[in-house]
Amino acid sequence: MAKTIMTVDDSASVRQMVSFTLKNEGHTVIEAVDGKDALGKLKGQVDMIITDLNMPNMDGIELIKQVRAQAAYKFIPIIMLTTESQAEKKQDGKAAGATGWIVKPFKPEQLLAVVNKVLR
Numbered sequence: 001m002a003k004t005i006m007t008v009d010d011s012a013s014v015r016q017m018v019s020f021t022l023k024n025e026g027h028t029v030i031e032a033v034d035g036k037d038a039l040g041k042l043k044g045q046v047d048m049i050i051t052d053l054n055m056p057n058m059d060g061i062e063l064i065k066q067v068r069a070q071a072a073y074k075f076i077p078i079i080m081l082t083t084e085s086q087a088e089k090k091q092d093g094k095a096a097g098a099t100g101w102i103v104k105p106f107k108p109e110q111l112l113a114v115v116n117k118v119l120r
Contacts (some may be wrong), residue, residue, distance in 0.1 A: 051063055
């Protein structure tokens with residue numbers, strides 16, 4: 001059940017690791033370097049977004065708010081993948097519309113477990 005997943009992170013190494021993990025499972029991956037880049041690439045069929053919180057130009061919270069404002073993407077799963085683990089930050093993410101939260105560093109199997117869970 002291959003899906004199209006967008007990964008948004010200003011760190012090339014994190015994008016590569018997420019992409020590699022997802023592509024190994026047969027998913028198609030669209031990479032974006034920040035929220036602004038992600039919005040520009042958000043055309044057509046995207047089944048899920050995995051985004052960092054702290055990025056230049058547009059952070060993950062603002063990205064989620066703008067994605068949720070578009071009718072086509074109102075209900076797609078959005079996972080925060082970030083070094084932030086404070087309850088306050090998680091609450092901000094949830095309020096913006098994040099579906100889940102994974103703290104970096106992450107294990108590939110942990111990422112896949114969350115992806116598979118929310119894409120069912």
